[in-house]
Amino acid sequence: MTVSSIVPVNTYTGNSTVKKFDFDFLIESENELIVQHISEDNVITTLTLGVDYSINEIGNQNGSYIIFPLENSSHNILKENEKITLMLTLTIKQESEFKNSSYFNLNILEWTFDYIVRILQILSRKIERCVKVGEGLSSSPDELMDELNESKRIAISAAESALESKNIAEENKNECIEYLEEYNQKVLDFNNEYNECLQSIIDKGIDTRCDLDLANLSETGEKHFLNKTQVTNCILEIPQDINIELSDGVLTLKAGSVVYVPNGLNTFKKLTISNNLSMSLIAGSTDYLVFVSENGLTLQNRVVKSSLSGSSDPNTGGTTYYNTTNNKIISHNTTGDVQVSFPIARITVSNSVITSISQVFNGIGYIGKTLFALPNVKGLIPNGRNADGTLNNTELTLSKPITYTRTDTLTGSYGLLITSVSINASSAEYNYTKNLNILPSSGAINNGILIGSVTHTNGNVTSISTDYTFRALNYNDTDFISSQAFPSNKYIDLTIGTNGSSYKASSNGWYLIWLTDGATAYSGKFITMRNETTKMGSYSLMDKVGYNNIFLPVSKGQTITIWYDLPDVSKLTFRFIYAQGEQ
Numbered sequence: 001m002t003v004s005s006i007v008p009v010n011t012y013t014g015n016s017t018v019k020k021f022d023f024d025f026l027i028e029s030e031n032e033l034i035v036q037h038i039s040e041d042n043v044i045t046t047l048t049l050g051v052d053y054s055i056n057e058i059g060n061q062n063g064s065y066i067i068f069p070l071e072n073s074s075h076n077i078l079k080e081n082e083k084i085t086l087m088l089t090l091t092i093k094q095e096s097e098f099k100n101s102s103y104f105n106l107n108i109l110e111w112t113f114d115y116i117v118r119i120l121q122i123l124s125r126k127i128e129r130c131v132k133v134g135e136g137l138s139s140s141p142d143e144l145m146d147e148l149n150e151s152k153r154i155a156i157s158a159a160e161s162a163l164e165s166k167n168i169a170e171e172n173k174n175e176c177i178e179y180l181e182e183y184n185q186k187v188l189d190f191n192n193e194y195n196e197c198l199q200s201i202i203d204k205g206i207d208t209r210c211d212l213d214l215a216n217l218s219e220t221g222e223k224h225f226l227n228k229t230q231v232t233n234c235i236l237e238i239p240q241d242i243n244i245e246l247s248d249g250v251l252t253l254k255a256g257s258v259v260y261v262p263n264g265l266n267t268f269k270k271l272t273i274s275n276n277l278s279m280s281l282i283a284g285s286t287d288y289l290v291f292v293s294e295n296g297l298t299l300q301n302r303v304v305k306s307s308l309s310g311s312s313d314p315n316t317g318g319t320t321y322y323n324t325t326n327n328k329i330i331s332h333n334t335t336g337d338v339q340v341s342f343p344i345a346r347i348t349v350s351n352s353v354i355t356s357i358s359q360v361f362n363g364i365g366y367i368g369k370t371l372f373a374l375p376n377v378k379g380l381i382p383n384g385r386n387a388d389g390t391l392n393n394t395e396l397t398l399s400k401p402i403t404y405t406r407t408d409t410l411t412g413s414y415g416l417l418i419t420s421v422s423i424n425a426s427s428a429e430y431n432y433t434k435n436l437n438i439l440p441s442s443g444a445i446n447n448g449i450l451i452g453s454v455t456h457t458n459g460n461v462t463s464i465s466t467d468y469t470f471r472a473l474n475y476n477d478t479d480f481i482s483s484q485a486f487p488s489n490k491y492i493d494l495t496i497g498t499n500g501s502s503y504k505a506s507s508n509g510w511y512l513i514w515l516t517d518g519a520t521a522y523s524g525k526f527i528t529m530r531n532e533t534t535k536m537g538s539y540s541l542m543d544k545v546g547y548n549n550i551f552l553p554v555s556k557g558q559t560i561t562i563w564y565d566l567p568d569v570s571k572l573t574f575r576f577i578y579a580q581g582e583q
Contacts, residue, residue: 008088008121014078023086024063026118030055032090035066037075038083047075090119192389196433232391233430233437233450235466237378238363242344243492244290245576247503249353251290253277253299254492259292259341260374260401262327268401270375271296271341276495282349287358289367290347291320291331291340300331300340305460307343309368309405322367324405329367342374342401343367357506359464364416364423364451366461369406371416371454373398373423379449382435391435396420396449410456416464419448425456484581485553491577496569502532502561505554508579513562514549515542516571527564527572534558542566 008025012018027033033055035047047053052073057064068084069075078084094112241258244251255276261269271292279299282288289307291300302320309322313330320331320340331338343365346358363377380393396418404424414425417437428437428446437446452466487510494503496513503511511529515522522542529552530537538550552560566572 006121007125008118009085009125010087011083011085012078014080014082014084016077016079019067019069019077020065021068021084021086022063022065025088026061026063027055027058027088029058032058032088033066034087034089035068036085036087037078038085040079040081047073087125088118088122090115090122092119188389192433232380232382232393232435235377235379235449235451236395237376238466239374239376240362241374242360242362243506244345244357244360245492245494245504245506246347246354246357247494248497248501249355250278250280250497251299251347251354251357253290253292253344256492257344259296259344261292261294261339261341262322262329262401263294263339265327267327269294280354281352282354283352285350285352286348288347288349289320289343290345291329291343294339294341298338300338301347302331304346304462307367309370311405311407320367322370322405324370324403342372356504360506364464364466366454366464369456369459369461370403371405371423371425371461371464372401372403373418374401375399377418379418379451381447381449382430382437383447385435393435406456406459409458411458413453413455415450416452416454416466417446417448417450425454426450485579487577488580488582490582491575494574494576496562496572496574499564500561502559504559505556505576507582508554508556509582510551510553510577510579511560512549512551512573512575512577514573516573522566522571525564525566527562527566529560529562532559532561 006025010021010023012021023033030049033049035049035053037045037047037052039045047068049055050070052070052075053066053068054070055064055066066086069077094116239258243254243257245254246252253273253276255273257273259271259273261271263269271294273292273296277292277297277299279290279301282301284303287304288301289304291302292298293300300320306319308319309324311323311325313321313323315321315332317332317334320329322329329340329342331340343361345360347354348356348358364371364373366372375398378395378397381396383392383394386392398418398420402418402421402423404422406425410425414427415429417424417426417428426437426439426446426448427441428439428448428450430436430450431438437448437450438444439446452464454461455463485508505511513527513529525542526539527542527550528537528539529550531552531554533555536552538552540548540550542548554560
């Protein structure tokens with residue numbers, strides 16, 4: 001037998017499929033083969049014959065193969081980045097005796113030489129994988145290890161130097177941040193000077209316009225728009241106490257709504273509506289104000305021009321009068337006088353049918369010559385500037401209803417101004433440089449919030465509107481932006497009318513209908529609703545109790561129509577869910 005010049009080692013990388021691995025060298029017994037598993041993190045494990053692998057054949061000059069893993073092995077099929085190594089191992093020995101005799105066994109001699117060569121191949125492989133000192137070099141293995149240790153020390157020192165460089169870089173970064181803050185302050189100072197110049201131009205009567213590109217704002221700059229030190233003369237919050245809906249000509253004030261009833265000198269009764277209140281078919285074609293009776297049981301209405309106020313009620317039939325002397329609102333009807341709340345809304349009637357809600361008086365409203373504001377309206381009063389140039393504001397929250405009634409015949413549009421004790425028309429103008437509301441005629445400071453506008457005709461209030469503070473958004477805040485159109489936790493329950501009835505959305509939101517239990521008689525019947533503006537629709541066959549629901553998004557003012565062939569609608573829940581942005 002001869003021994004070929006091979007390396008008695010075979011190594012394979014797995015592919016999660018192969019289980020057969022060849023070895024191309026002779027083994028004369030199972031103990032002459034070592035099989036090792038190398039994990040992804042280079043952990044070496046010696047495998048066990050008969051447990052982890054099996055050998056197909058021994059004694060073959062060209063080798064054979066193993067099967068790995070076996071069924072009972074704790075290892076899985078060899079994966080990518082895992083390896084298996086098959087290597088020859090022999091005991092270093094020589095047990096054959098060669099004596100003088102007439103018979104010389106050449107087979108034993110050859111086997112002995114072959115065995116020695118195979119051992120040499122194993123040793124050669126091991127030597128190749130050792131740390132070696134090159135011939136001609138004076139270093140001993142110990143010295144070479146010292147050199148390696150020195151290299152390690154140098155590497156550690158270099159790492160420490162790199163860390164020190166990093167710390168220096170951090171210090172330089174902090175210095176840059178300080179310089180940037182100083183730069184931003186200079187930009188702020190420049191903007192203040194610019195606005196002073198701009199205000200000076202406006203004060204001189206020169207009309208000017210600026211096109212400011214908000215897209216160039218830095219993230220820090222954007223945050224300023226959300227900061228109370230950068231906004232003033234603004235409403236922070238108006239309570240949404242009045243939930244009112246117009247559907248198919250029927251106006252409904254929802255249970256849970258809160259209204260306020262003037263109820264004697266300096267007294268106002270807070271009234272929470274316990275049941276839905278509805279009205280329809282109002283005579284004429286004009287605008288009406290809507291009130292709630294003092295007992296909270298009915299809705300009252302009156303033509304806007306017949307809704308009056310003053311210090312002495314003339315008790316004229318067909319009017320609703322706010323007597324500011326005794327602080328009561330009385331509706332004079334042919335069936336008798338009724339004490340009522342502040343008006344809750346202004347509606348439009350055409351040919352005796354309610355067609356729209358012009359305005360809901362949440363927080364702020366009017367009747368005759370009287371303006372009123374309700375508790376929990378919150379805003380910012382301009383109050384000069386701080387030492388650093390930022391706006392100094394005083395936060396105002398109304399704790400009780402406030403009113404103001406004109407005694408003159410004022411006509412025109414004015415600023416709508418709120419103080420802690422009054423709400424009134426004002427000619428005050430906001431001076432940005434000083435952050436004050438100033439009366440141009442006298443230069444006096446008006447300590448209130450300019451929140452919008454009011455129009456008077458011969459003293460009577462004909463319209464009011466409130467301004468909304470500009471709020472910049474970070475373009476990256478996509479979660480917040482996208483969530484504003486999705487359903488919120490705020491909702492009102494509605495009543496489904498006759499087949500083909502229509503419903504008008506008072507806010508942005510979602511209509512939802514679902515089937516409760518016990519409705520087996522509905523099987524095979526249908527219900528559908530459609531948005532008459534977008535033509536989007538939702539449809540369901542009532543074929544499985546507890547699984548039927550339909551929903552539809554709507555924008556404020558859009559109308560939906562509901563059709564069905566159900567025997568009744570007693571087992572349906574009908575709900576309007578406000579959009580997140582409407583909360």
